[in-house]
Amino acid sequence: MLARRLIPCLDVDRGAVVKGVRFHDLQQAGDPVELARRYEAEGADEVVFLDITATTEGRATLVRVVERTAEVLRIPFTVGGGIRSVADADVLFRAGADKVSVNTAAVENPRLIADLAERYGRQAVVVAIDVNLEPGGGYRVYTHAGKRPTPWEARAWAQTAARMGAGELLVTAIHRDGTGLGYDLDLLKQIVEVVEIPVIASGGAGRPEHLRDALLVGADAVLLASRLHRAQFRVWELKQYLNHCGIPIRWMYGPVSEALHD
Amino acid sequence: MDMSAVPATGPHSQAARPKRPSVVIVDYQAGNLRSLTAAFTTLGAHVILLDRPKPGLRFDRLVVPGVGAFDWACQRLNSTGLKELIQRSVADGVPVLGICLGMQWLWETSEEGREPGLGLWPGRVIRFRNVPRVPHMGWNQVEWVAGTRRPAWLAGFPSGYAYFAHSYYPEPADPDLVWAVTEYGPVRFPSVVGRDHVVGVQFHPEKSGAWGLAFLQRWLEEGRAPCITPETMTGISATGEVDVRSHSGH
Numbered sequence: 001m002l003a004r005r006l007i008p009c010l011d012v013d014r015g016a017v018v019k020g021v022r023f024h025d026l027q028q029a030g031d032p033v034e035l036a037r038r039y040e041a042e043g044a045d046e047v048v049f050l051d052i053t054a055t056t057e058g059r060a061t062l063v064r065v066v067e068r069t070a071e072v073l074r075i076p077f078t079v080g081g082g083i084r085s086v087a088d089a090d091v092l093f094r095a096g097a098d099k100v101s102v103n104t105a106a107v108e109n110p111r112l113i114a115d116l117a118e119r120y121g122r123q124a125v126v127v128a129i130d131v132n133l134e135p136g137g138g139y140r141v142y143t144h145a146g147k148r149p150t151p152w153e154a155r156a157w158a159q160t161a162a163r164m165g166a167g168e169l170l171v172t173a174i175h176r177d178g179t180g181l182g183y184d185l186d187l188l189k190q191i192v193e194v195v196e197i198p199v200i201a202s203g204g205a206g207r208p209e210h211l212r213d214a215l216l217v218g219a220d221a222v223l224l225a226s227r228l229h230r231a232q233f234r235v236w237e238l239k240q241y242l243n244h245c246g247i248p249i250r251w252m253y254g255p256v257s258e259a260l261h262d
Numbered sequence: 263m264d265m266s267a268v269p270a271t272g273p274h275s276q277a278a279r280p281k282r283p284s285v286v287i288v289d290y291q292a293g294n295l296r297s298l299t300a301a302f303t304t305l306g307a308h309v310i311l312l313d314r315p316k317p318g319l320r321f322d323r324l325v326v327p328g329v330g331a332f333d334w335a336c337q338r339l340n341s342t343g344l345k346e347l348i349q350r351s352v353a354d355g356v357p358v359l360g361i362c363l364g365m366q367w368l369w370e371t372s373e374e375g376r377e378p379g380l381g382l383w384p385g386r387v388i389r390f391r392n393v394p395r396v397p398h399m400g401w402n403q404v405e406w407v408a409g410t411r412r413p414a415w416l417a418g419f420p421s422g423y424a425y426f427a428h429s430y431y432p433e434p435a436d437p438d439l440v441w442a443v444t445e446y447g448p449v450r451f452p453s454v455v456g457r458d459h460v461v462g463v464q465f466h467p468e469k470s471g472a473w474g475l476a477f478l479q480r481w482l483e484e485g486r487a488p489c490i491t492p493e494t495m496t497g498i499s500a501t502g503e504v505d506v507r508s509h510s511g512h
Contacts, residue, residue, distance in 0.1 A: 001402065001403065001445060001446075002394075002398065002400055002401070002402045002426075002446055003400060003401040003402065003423065004400075005400050005401065040471070045400065045401055067296065070294070070296040070297045070300060071296070071300045072300070073297070074297075074301065074468065074469065074470070074471050074472070074474065074475055075425065075469060075470075075471055076425055076427070076466075076469045093294050094294070094296075095296065096294055096296030096297055096300075097294060098294060098297070098427075098469065117331070118331055118334070119330065119331065119334065120329065120330055120331070121329070121330055121331045121363070122397065122429065123397045123399060123427035123428060123429070124329075124427075167397050167399065167427070168397075168399060196395055196396055197395060197396065197397065198395050198397070198399045198400070220395060220399070220400065221400065250401040250423040251423070
């Protein structure tokens, strides 16, 4: 049976993790590679790097991070943030990324999704959708790190992205992000009903029950962002909880992969 | 067509095993081979990435990796001469491992593309139907099929979770080709297939944690002699591990 996934997300700026650091015993607490390895050892199913670097020099640093990650990480990882073209994505794939995540550039040019899928296969293309619950009701898609509204209603854009060749949707509820109040379950329900590709829930998780609730309404994976990093929940504890709730999760083979990290 | 990039040894070669097995990874320019390279390097292999056959190159094993889209891969393999290199390796008894798309390409046809596959094995590659979501994305269990004729290097290897990312899977015309299966919704699809010294996996062993690394290690260490050992198996045990009696030659 296909297991549901727990995916820690690390925000990276100029090659360093900028928030959510909780492994205080690490020598280099801000090193994304070190953190990704730690999450792997704890039972994370994938890792997402979200690059929030604004400068060109910073992008070069990110590529080096991706290369180092591919050398040591034995679970898949996705890289998102600032990818505007097939050429941008190609640099990251060549550096070792398993998937890329596109957001603003995909809304501005949906054809980008198709171009990426044709070249790298749709399983390598994640479309990140930032959604806000508007004051008058209704879910609207935002771009530019959640700052700029678009004409797209969330379901319509989700369907379009899927039709263009997205392999997964990473759906973030802006109005819940950082609140710890839980994922927007109504939004998730609406999205999983209208697409047949996997949906990753993001934005709002603060307690293990929130992960359970998102998975029970049909999300295939949950993103663990900053709030959960800071909390005292370890990945394997969260998995133990979900397993107790009857949700299929992956248990690792053999002793926790210490051997990988000697 | 330059065919001088020939495998170093065949199944009946008496040549001593080199300290570091050299593994050719066929590079058809469709993305990420870094993880796969790193996994083999970690396991002590010498990795050679080839985007076209290289005259005079000797190697012990060959991997057809799984990245990109079907037609792109077919066209690249055809136009670069890598197809002939793979065919030659298969014919010479060199251990060959196909991963995901690289495995799917070994069959006759695929619903993903218009190009024909290699046609090494009878059967076709089809798209998932009536499953919860496509692509089949994430970690799922690989379970060995009781009574199949698997090579000695896989004897006793446990079932486990592996990482999948695919929309298509093979439908073999010959059920003996199926060594392990994985369940997704109502579909039970082959996740490890093979015959003799050629093995194909639908998952990504280089992305499947310690279990996947152990699988690659077995392939590197034990897959050298393509001996087929009929197993006297009792089936899959309650723990999900394969219950296998002792083997000669392992």
